[in-house]
Amino acid sequence: MFVASILLIFSLLQFSSALECFEGNDLVTVARGDYKYCVISKDTETKLKTYSGSNKDVDLSNDNCYIQYDHASQVLNVHCYCATDKCNVPSMFPKKW
Numbered sequence: 001m002f003v004a005s006i007l008l009i010f011s012l013l014q015f016s017s018a019l020e021c022f023e024g025n026d027l028v029t030v031a032r033g034d035y036k037y038c039v040i041s042k043d044t045e046t047k048l049k050t051y052s053g054s055n056k057d058v059d060l061s062n063d064n065c066y067i068q069y070d071h072a073s074q075v076l077n078v079h080c081y082c083a084t085d086k087c088n089v090p091s092m093f094p095k096k097w
């Protein structure tokens with residue numbers, strides 16, 4: 001009985017840690033769930049911001065934003081991660097970012 005209770009509590013904790021994040025772009029976003037992190041990405045060439053969720057492991061101990069250079073298209077992209085429910089709200093980020 002004790003082991004079953006512990007397993008039930010553990011499964012509830014795992015389920016409750018899934019985040020709901022905004023997905024879309026500057027024009028249209030919807031909220032969807034079941035992610036580890038919420039993400040806002042910016043293509044520095046087009047200035048397009050996209051909003052998404054991610055389940056990949058990300059080290060946020062030093063910084064929450066990472067720069068990625070796409071050699072094929074020669075475009076610099078910035079990806080910022082956050083770990084609270086709906087933390088990638090489009091209106092929360094500066095327009096000039």
